[in-house]
Amino acid sequence: MNDEELLWRSSMVPKIKELSFKIQPKVAFMFLTKGPVLLSPLWELFFKGHEGFYSIYVHSHPSYNKSNIDESFIFHGRRIPSKEVEWGKVNMVEAEKRLLANALLDISNQRFVLLSEACIPLFNFSTIYTHLMNSTKNFVESYDQPGPSGRGRYRPRMSPTIKLPQWRKGSQWFQIDRDLAVEVVLDKTYFSIFQKYCKEWCCADEHYLPTFVSMRFRGRNSGRTLDLG
Template sequence: MARSKKEDVEGRFNSPVSITAADSSISLLKLMSILIIFVVGVVVGLASSSHIDRYFTFQSDQFNLNHPYVDTRQFCFNTPKIVVNCAREDCLSMDSFIKPHNLSHRMKDDELFWRASLVPQKEEFPFKRVSRVAFMFMTRGPLPMLPLWERFFKGQDVEKYSIYVHTLPGFELNVTNTSVFYGRQIPSQHVEWGSVLLVDAEKRLLANALLDFSNERFVLLSESCIPIYNFPTVYNYLIGSLHSFVESYDDPSRYGRGRYSRRMRPDIRLSDWRKGSQWFELHRNLAIKIVSDTKYYTLFRKYCKPSCYPDEHYIPTYLHMFYGPLSANRTVTYVDWSVLSPHPASYSASNITESFVQSLRNNRTLCSYNSQEIPICYLFARKFDASALEPLLNITSEVMGF
């Protein structure tokens, strides 16, 4: 029997063959949708990972010491310091220029001396300047008198003093972060007694201290030095002086003129040759002259070999030749050379009494100060060994006033 058209159409859609074809079409559509979603997901994922990689690469670079925007000279893990990234901060600011925040640097001596020799031509300071005394310690290792010096500086105006320590390379002062000596070591080099390397260390201390434009007076001290007056007395004495304190005299013996080399002629003549204590105190103007000198220092380096002791002759001779009137021609550090030895007398615990310290303070009756005669001649004394520390601490308040 023939079927109607309507029944034929319905029969085709309801037949197994028609159903299978429809299912296949739906499955193909689903597969294409899944593929499209997958491809979109891959593209989004790649884009995201690219941003993430760049983010972590950037973050990593911030801590990479080889990154071009990091000044690696600011990083030194042996001494405390403030790390400055010049890409983010103004490293040419007036504050960082007039007073370096960090004593650590990688300048060679000739670079350091050149920078320290720079002198502003404008007389007025564009900042409030308080004149400082730079206390420069030259030591081979520890500072046995450090607790005494800590007491000397305790409670004083930190704007009136600064501290610099030159040690043997590799040595680190073991002090707490509350100590006034914390972070005050300068980049140092090897030193040998009796050689020109001692002069190099002196100039290195001067040059580092000169980088702080508020430092006005510069006193050289050793690990065996002690103050014999309190800080206000020492500060006012040095800041108020019209002269530097460098001992310089003509010694006709073999320990003076006998150390002169004729190969220094004609620049340095025998009549120019002078001797004096290594332990000087200088005004800023003379300190700049010394770190700036190349000509006369070179002669000493070439011809003042061991047994000549350049640390006893270079500065006394140089200042005598060119700046004699600017010096009081005496030292403010007492040393006892009465013993027949290459080294001065040293003091231990058995020597320390109130009367002994008073004798150091009154060793000379009167001396010249700003063209007047005054009773205070010495501000410091040496050589004291470690055993003298405790008895000194017991009498400081009564005798020395700190």
């Protein structure tokens, strides 16, 4: 499947609430990496004994996907088809969407957590799982920041779809529910604006999701991330 087919197919998978009485809800841990997941033995300890309550997806550099480098068993076979990613570029967001789309194909995934290869868990699995499953909010950091590293990255040609007062910034690391994950993979209106105009130090990974969520789903968002790892 190409990206377009993947995003479409993932959005067609039934939402978890329709079958919640039949399946065990899981948290999808999505790792956006350059190569291997660092400190993987620590993650092994974190996941140990909780099989059936989590899923793992790894988006690494395509050259690493084709390598024969040994890796921890917990991450073996978890790599998804990937494309090259560059810091601050819109392809960083494309990778996030790719991870979400792959995770949505598993109907039991209810919460989606984006992590880097350098992240480590700060709490045990049970604490994180319980907190996420009991929460009624999404955790996408979103705030208005004046100055060159905030509003200064806005591109006037994004208007009228996205206006300067609607421009938001935040960490790219998020924790969201299934409903919002579907909305993110389906979005073309706002993302196409970023693909066209968010270039040359615009840092799409710090602005797309905070802006999109603030404009469309502010009432369902906490406006902050969780310090899980």
